[in-house]
Amino acid sequence: MTSIRPRRRGPRRLVAAMAALLVLAGCSSAADDDVVRVFSARHYSLEPAFEAFAAETGVDVEFLYGGDTELRERIAAEGEDTIADVYLTVDAGNLWLAAQDGLFQPLEAPELDGAVPDNLRHPDDLWIGLSRRVRAIAYDPEAVDASELSTYEALADPAWEGRLCLRRSVDTYTQSLVASLIAAHGVEGARPVLEGWVANAEIYNNDVEILDNIAQGDCDVGIVNHYYLARLLDEDPDFPVELFWPNQDDRGAHVNLSGGGITAQAPNPDTARQLLTWLATDGQSAFVDDNFEYPVNPDVEPVELLQQFGDFVGDSINADDLGSHNREAVALLAEVGYE
Amino acid sequence: MSANAGPVTRPSPPAGGPGVRRGILGWARRRRSGVRGAWLAAAAVVAALVVAPLAGVLASLLDPSTEVWRLLWETRLVEMVASTFVLMLGVVLGTVLLGGGLAWLTGVHDFPGRRVLSWLLVLPLAMPAYVLGFVAIGLLDAPGPLQSAVRTLTGAQGALFNPRSMVTAVVVFVLALYPYVYLLARAAILDQSPTPYLAARTLGLGPTAAARRVLLPLARPALAAGAAIVAMETLTDFATVQYFNVTTISVGVEQVWHGMYDRGAAAELASTVLVLAALVIGGERLLRGRARYDQRGGGHGIPPIRLRGRARWLATAACLAVLAVAFVVPVVQLGLWSLDAESLGLGRQFVGHMANSALLAGVTAALCVVVGLVVVNATRLSRDWFTPRLAAVANLGYAMPGPVLAIGTLLLLVGVDAALGAVGIEAGSALVTGSVGAVVFAYVVRFLALSSNSLDASLERVSPTTTMSALTLGARPLRVARRIHVPQLRSGIGIALVLVAVDALKELPIVLLLRPFGFETLSLWVYRSAAEARWELAGLPALAIVAMACIPVVTLFRLQLQPGTRVAEPQAPAPASSSHRRAGARRATRRPRP
Numbered sequence: 030m031t032s033i034r035p036r037r038r039g040p041r042r043l044v045a046a047m048a049a050l051l052v053l054a055g056c057s058s059a060a061d062d063d064v065v066r067v068f069s070a071r072h073y074s075l076e077p078a079f080e081a082f083a084a085e086t087g088v089d090v091e092f093l094y095g096g097d098t099e100l101r102e103r104i105a106a107e108g109e110d111t112i113a114d115v116y117l118t119v120d121a122g123n124l125w126l127a128a129q130d131g132l133f134q135p136l137e138a139p140e141l142d143g144a145v146p147d148n149l150r151h152p153d154d155l156w157i158g159l160s161r162r163v164r165a166i167a168y169d170p171e172a173v174d175a176s177e178l179s180t181y182e183a184l185a186d187p188a189w190e191g192r193l194c195l196r197r198s199v200d201t202y203t204q205s206l207v208a209s210l211i212a213a214h215g216v217e218g219a220r221p222v223l224e225g226w227v228a229n230a231e232i233y234n235n236d237v238e239i240l241d242n243i244a245q246g247d248c249d250v251g252i253v254n255h256y257y258l259a260r261l262l263d264e265d266p267d268f269p270v271e272l273f274w275p276n277q278d279d280r281g282a283h284v285n286l287s288g289g290g291i292t293a294q295a296p297n298p299d300t301a302r303q304l305l306t307w308l309a310t311d312g313q314s315a316f317v318d319d320n321f322e323y324p325v326n327p328d329v330e331p332v333e334l335l336q337q338f339g340d341f342v343g344d345s346i347n348a349d350d351l352g353s354h355n356r357e358a359v360a361l362l363a364e365v366g367y368e
Numbered sequence: 369m370s371a372n373a374g375p376v377t378r379p380s381p382p383a384g385g386p387g388v389r390r391g392i393l394g395w396a397r398r399r400r401s402g403v404r405g406a407w408l409a410a411a412a413v414v415a416a417l418v419v420a421p422l423a424g425v426l427a428s429l430l431d432p433s434t435e436v437w438r439l440l441w442e443t444r445l446v447e448m449v450a451s452t453f454v455l456m457l458g459v460v461l462g463t464v465l466l467g468g469g470l471a472w473l474t475g476v477h478d479f480p481g482r483r484v485l486s487w488l489l490v491l492p493l494a495m496p497a498y499v500l501g502f503v504a505i506g507l508l509d510a511p512g513p514l515q516s517a518v519r520t521l522t523g524a525q526g527a528l529f530n531p532r533s534m535v536t537a538v539v540v541f542v543l544a545l546y547p548y549v550y551l552l553a554r555a556a557i558l559d560q561s562p563t564p565y566l567a568a569r570t571l572g573l574g575p576t577a578a579a580r581r582v583l584l585p586l587a588r589p590a591l592a593a594g595a596a597i598v599a600m601e602t603l604t605d606f607a608t609v610q611y612f613n614v615t616t617i618s619v620g621v622e623q624v625w626h627g628m629y630d631r632g633a634a635a636e637l638a639s640t641v642l643v644l645a646a647l648v649i650g651g652e653r654l655l656r657g658r659a660r661y662d663q664r665g666g667g668h669g670i671p672p673i674r675l676r677g678r679a680r681w682l683a684t685a686a687c688l689a690v691l692a693v694a695f696v697v698p699v700v701q702l703g704l705w706s707l708d709a710e711s712l713g714l715g716r717q718f719v720g721h722m723a724n725s726a727l728l729a730g731v732t733a734a735l736c737v738v739v740g741l742v743v744v745n746a747t748r749l750s751r752d753w754f755t756p757r758l759a760a761v762a763n764l765g766y767a768m769p770g771p772v773l774a775i776g777t778l779l780l781l782v783g784v785d786a787a788l789g790a791v792g793i794e795a796g797s798a799l800v801t802g803s804v805g806a807v808v809f810a811y812v813v814r815f816l817a818l819s820s821n822s823l824d825a826s827l828e829r830v831s832p833t834t835t836m837s838a839l840t841l842g843a844r845p846l847r848v849a850r851r852i853h854v855p856q857l858r859s860g861i862g863i864a865l866v867l868v869a870v871d872a873l874k875e876l877p878i879v880l881l882l883r884p885f886g887f888e889t890l891s892l893w894v895y896r897s898a899a900e901a902r903w904e905l906a907g908l909p910a911l912a913i914v915a916m917a918c919i920p921v922v923t924l925f926r927l928q929l930q931p932g933t934r935v936a937e938p939q940a941p942a943p944a945s946s947s948h949r950r951a952g953a954r955r956a957t958r959r960p961r962p
Contacts, residue, residue, distance in 0.1 A: 066885060072896045091885055094896060098626045099881045102775055106782045112802075112885060126629050199610065199623050231530075234611050237901035238509065245511035247527045257901070359627035363443040368613055 065300035067092040068100045069117040071287050078315040082307055088300045097123040097201070104132050109294045114301035117159070117289035120201045122208070124288055125352020128155040133290035138302050144309045144326045148347045149286060156290030158348060159308050159316060161323040163255045163341065164206050164283040166273040167240060172249040178273045181210065181283070184250065185225020193229040194239045194248035198362040202236075202254060202285055207362060208354035209283045212346050216357055223365040232368040237261070243270045254285065259321035259334055274341035281342035287322070288348070407845060408755055411746035414739055415758040418765050418813050421776035424783065425768075426639055428632035436624060436633035444620065452616040452644065455537060455609070456602050460648075462542035463598045467549025468591055470690065472579060475557035478672035479683040486554070487925035489687060492694035493547035493866075494917030496874040496891070497601070499910045500544045501608040502898060503698040505531055537612035543694040544608075545601055548867065549594030552825055555859045556590035557583060559829060562670045575673050583670070589661050592652045593825040597766075597818060597867075599648045603641050604769045607876070617641050618769045631775065638772040645767030649760070661828045699914060706907030717888075722912060725873055725889040728804065729916075732811040733819075733869035737861055739812060740819035744827050744857075745849040748835055759820065766817035770877035777810040777882060806882040811872055818871060819864035826860025827853065866924045870917040890916070 069075060069092050079090035095103070097118045104113050104127070116132065118124055127133055133155040141150070141157060149158035166178055172192075184193055196203050210219040231248065233239045239251040240258055261268045274282050291301040308316050313324040318332040440448075474486035507514055510527035518528060560583070568578040606618040617640055625634035675683055747759045765773060830853065838848045854861070876891045883889075890909045897906035 072900060093883070093885050094892075095880050096626070098629075099771070099774070099877075102631070103778060103881060106778050108782070110785065122627075122629070197610065197613070199619060199627070201626070204627050232532075232613055234505070234532075234613070235901040238505070241509070241511040242527075245516075245527075246525070247510045356628045356630075359623065360439055363439060363623075366443070368615065 063087060063300070064089045064091060065114045065297055065304045066090075066112050067115040067117055067289075067304070068104060068113040068292075069094045069115075069289075070097040070100055070123070071117050071119050077319060078308065078312055081315045082304060082312055085311070086303060086307070088303060090304065101127050101130075101132065104292055105130060107294075111292060111294050112296060113292050114295040114297045115289050115304060116292055117287070119162075119285070119287045121205060121286050121288075121348035122201065122352040122355035124151070124156050124286070124290070125349050125355075127290070128153075128349065132293055134293045134295070134298065136291060136302060136305065138306045140306050141309055144306075144328070146325065146327065148345050149288070149325045151290070151349055152347065156288055157305060157309055158286040158288035158325045159305075159313075160287045160320075161325055161343065162285040162287065163274070163323065163343065164202060164252060164285060165255045165258075165338075165341075166250055166275050167243055167253045167258055167270050168250045168273060169243045169246060169248070170269065170271045172246070175271070175273055178250070178275070180276045180279070181206065181252065182222045184229065184252070185222045187225070187228070189229045189250065191229065191231075192249035193226065193231070194242055194251035195226060195230040195232055196236060196239065196252070197232055197234060198359070198367045200235075203367075204355055204358045204362065205285055205351060206252065206283050207358035208351050209344055209346065211354045211357050211361065212350055213280055216361055219361060220365065223361060223367060227365050227367050240268075240270055244268060255323075255335075255338060256321040259338075262337075263321070263334055272338050274339070276344070277342050280346070281344040284343040284348075286325075286348045288325075407742075407746040407749050408752065408758075410742050411750070411755050411758040411762070414743055414816075415761040417809075418762045418816065421773060421780045421810065421813055422642075422764060422768055423776075424779040425635040425772055425776040428635045429639060431632070432636055433630055433633035436628065436630055437636070440620070440624075440637070444615065448615055448617050448620045449640075451534070451614050452603065452618075452641075454534060455541070455614060455616060456599050456644070456648070458534075458538035459541040459545065459602045460595050460599050462538060463546045463549045464591055464595050466542055466690070467546040467551075467594060468553045468584075468587070470546070470687065471550050471553035471557055471587075472583065473683055474687065475554050476575075476579065476583070476670050476673055477683060478674045479680040481684050481687070482672075485684070485687040485691070487922065488691055488695075490547050490551055490921050490925065491691070491918060492543060493551070493870050493921060494914045495544055495695060495698060496894075496910070496913060497541060497544035497605060498607040498611075498876075498898070499702070499894065499906075499913075500540050500694070500698055501537075501611040502903060502906075503701050504536065504540050505611050506903060507697070507701060508536070532611070532613045534612070534614055537609060537614045540608065540612070541598075541602055541605075543690075545598045546690075546694075548597045548601075549591060551863055551867070552590040552594040552822065553587050555863060556587040556825065556829075557670065559826075559859060560586055560670065565670050585659075586661060588656065588659075589828040590825045592656070593821040596649050596652065597821055600645050600766045600817065603645055603767065606769055606771070617644075621769055621772060625771070635772060635776075638769050641769060642764060642767050645764075649763070660832075699911065702907040702911050702914075704907075705904045706911065708904040708907075718908075718912075721888050721890050721893055721909070722916065724887055725891065725913070726916060728807065728811065728879070728889065729869040729872040731808055732815060732872040733865045733920075735808065735812050736815050736819040736868040737823075737864050739816055740823050740864055741849070741854065741857070741861075743816070743820045744823045745845075745853055747824075748827060748832070748853065749839075749845045749848065763817035763820060765813035766815065768814075770814065770875065771881070773810055773814055774878040774881040777806060777813070777878070781806055803884055804887060807879050810878045810882055811875065814875070814878065815868045815871055818867045822864040822867060823857055823860040826857045826863075830856050862924045866920045869920045873913050873917050 065088055067075075067079075067090060072094055075092060075094070079092065083089050093100075093113075097120045100113075100116060100118070101123050104111050104116055107113075116127060118127075128151055133151075135154040136157060137154065145157045149161070150156065166181075166184070168175070168178065177188075198204070207219065207223065210222055213219075214222070233242065233251075236251075236253040236257040239248065239253055240261055242248045243251055255272060258268075258270060258272055261270070276282055289305060291298050291305065295301050309326055313326045313329040314332070317324050321332055321335060323331050323335065437445075470489055474482055474489065506512055508529075508531035509515070510530070515528050518524065564586070565578055565582045568582045569575070573581065603616070604618055605616070606622050609616050609619060617637060621634045621638045621641075624630050624637055743759045743762050747756050750756075768776075834852060835848060838852050839845070843851070874891055876895050879889055880892060880895065883892075890913045893909035894906045894913065897903070897909070
């Protein structure tokens with residue numbers, strides 16, 4: 030009878046080594062004077078901006094990126110154990126919610142007063158905007174004349190049937206734009222606009238897909254964040270899509286805010302304040318230029334490539350009010366059958 | 369006496385002959401009753417650990433968010449459930465046909481390139497579905513190379529077709545997920561004894577009929593295990609489906625959580641995914657009835673049918689075609705994209721990301737196999753009705769959308785931390801998100817089903833009478849597990865290691881939420897780039913994931929599944945055959961329900 034010999038070729042040693050690595054990988058200290066830790070849902074150009082900050086101030090920036098919602102939930106769940114000093118997001122809704130849930134402490138930085146306009150910061154000083162991403166209309170100049178374009182609402186007109194390209198309702202930019210419509214017209218006023226969009230539009234998964242399809246001739250108009258087009262134009266100056274600033278004669282173009290605040294339980298509130306102040310002032314260009322976003326600080330010029338888009342009037346609604354309408358926006362999107 | 373032994377996973381005690389019963393009862397009397405209790409306890413601990421993070425989330429069911437449910441009911445719910453069903457059905461059918469078909473083709477036939485192709489066909493396992501999804505859209509969309517070429521050739525205008533559809537989604541999932549079925553089905557075919565198949569052939573059945581009536585029924589547990597894995601992967605996906613505008617329940621979970629900021633309602637919606645998964649698994653078990661699949665004697669595999677003439681090359685071409693579409697084309701596309709990137713971001717960081725990914729995958733795979741072995745052995749060795757139920761519960765983590773499991777784990781650890789704090793133990797952030805421990809824990813909860821399904825499919829081939837004989841002869845359960853089950857489970861263990869390691873490499877939502885500061889992995893890098901539609905930056909890390917995932921896949925094949933070095937060698941018969949010498953043939957007995 031054959032016996033089965035169990036073979037052990039050092040798996041124990043391997044397991045022990047891995048366990049040791051696991052423990053080591055998890056080691057990090059919490060409170061230091063010369064460091065600031067950032068939870069960021071923003072991905073672009075963080076490293077260059079943070080490196081510049083470290084070089085100027087001697088304060089190192091460590092960051093962890095993730096989704097807006099997940100990071101907010103994590104800060105809330107970790108409570109006083111959190112090591113996050115700063116929460117950066119790309120979505121006004123999550124800023125509003127974080128402020129509501131008491132996850133921020135007041136910034137109390139007088140340097141910010143002239144640097145960030147009032148509608149781009151929290152009324153009670155809990156967070157500030159750091160960059161502006163404008164939700165604009167992109168169009169195919171071969172199929173559309175700029176004089177045909179006016180407002181987001183006008184894209185609900187049956188004239189655009191089969192010609193409009195929009196982003197999915199799961200997307201935070203879509204929700205935020207609808208929230209701005211609700212803020213302007215109320216839920217019932219926004220409903221016919223959305224119904225018109227749904228009747229006219231083809232739905233895409235991201236803004237680059239929309240722009241590629243406009244360039245290819247499959248869409249005539251789309252609603253996108255301006256910097257996606259800027260990025261494509263940076264790669265190919267002849268990219269055949271034009272940008273139009275909507276609603277210039279009424280409330281202005283819808284602006285998505287990327288911003289942040291100091292967490293309520295921040296181990297290092299002072300360096301956190303230092304970082305946010307720097308990002309809104311001296312660090313504005315380092316923070317926004319790489320991704321072709323508009324600075325919030327009126328004294329800072331946008332990057333050169335954006336000049337071809339011309340000046341625009343942004344919706345002056347406070348981002349905090351916008352966030353409060355996000356829930357209704359999602360409900361309305363579902364009710365009208367927006368994909 | 370062996371013929372009357374009850375099926376392993378049935379709650380009812382075996383209606384064994386007096387000999388068996390006396391033996392077993394005698395054994396139970398002789399041994400301290402605590403020995404078996406230990407297995408039950410182990411299974412209970414595992415089940416409790418899996419349920420704990422889910423419970424935190426599911427607790428919201430006690431206080432349902434009626435307002436959100438009313439809204440969902442009036443708007444998208446029916447559509448979401450329908451899309452989820454259609455998608456799951458299509459993907460399961462597709463993967464069983466493709467994966468099972470390829471396993472049958474490469475396992476039972478001989479054609480040019482068979483040996484190399486049979487392991488190359490596992491490589492698409494390394495391709496994350498979300499990566500294949502964005503590659504598919506990039507290639508097939510109206511501005512993409514395919515439609516552009518056709519337009520240039522034919523002079524047609526505009527979009528020829530829209531790749532954002534349920535059909536494309538199903539195809540992408542099938543291509544990404546068929547290796548799960550293929551691997552398990554192939555192992556089942558290779559571990560089979562040729563006798564029943566040859567008997568069927570001798571009795572006049574053609575090769576296809578013999579495959580259908582003998583091989584297929586014997587491979588059923590493997591196909592079912594693979595299909596269950598595929599179904600759960602499809603159910604819990606929330607990223608890939610969105611490329612194709614398919615709104616499943618998991619997408620609804622994200623919408624309710626991220627857009628309406630209602631975690632409670634999102635969790636309630638997620639629990640319907642659990643229910644669907646339970647229906648799928650339970651349904652298969654029910655259809656299987658009391659059939660048993662244990663086989664005696666070592667498997668030698670079926671002597672390959674030599675294909676002739678055009679059929680040989682058709683077989684080669686079929687395998688190559690699948691490989692090309694599911695693996696070669698996307699890899700080339702990713703390579704081209706990463707060539708486009710201005711900076712590849714190579715360097716210190718990149719090596720660190722790879723090391724972290726490898727560490728997580730290795731630790732998770734090892735732990736999942738160890739815990740999986742405990743679960744399947746407990747099921748086999750226990751004779752109460754309760755342990756198999758616990759084992760089923762231990763598989764639930766895989767049926768929960770990743771983000772929901774992640775938040776559940778976070779809430780659980782915070783709760784434990786608070787409880788420890790209340791009794792004066794200050795764990796600080798270390799317990800919660802201060803180490804990779806939280807990620808590993810959530811990974812084991814999530815991927816345990818992968819390992820226990822693979823191990824279980826392997827163990828189905830071991831006759832329960834073998835286990836009983838060993839117990840009757842006085843071996844302690846632990847010794848039975850170690851000396852009899854584990855050696856026979858070697859192909860299952862290999863597959864479990866590979867499946868878990870590869871899935872852990874690809875995993876995103878859990879590591880995204882629970883990782884400690886400064887811990888970055890390749891999948892996070894792909895996410896960071898893909899989240900903002902920077903495919904060119906996602907190409908390199910995606911390729912790195914694929915390359916790393918290939919390592920365990922290739923190793924598995926070299927070590928275990930090549931003919932000649934397989935699990936049970938003819939010259940080293942497993943104990944199963946030694947205790948049942950007279951029964952040379954294997955069985956796939958299907959008995960009517962009593």
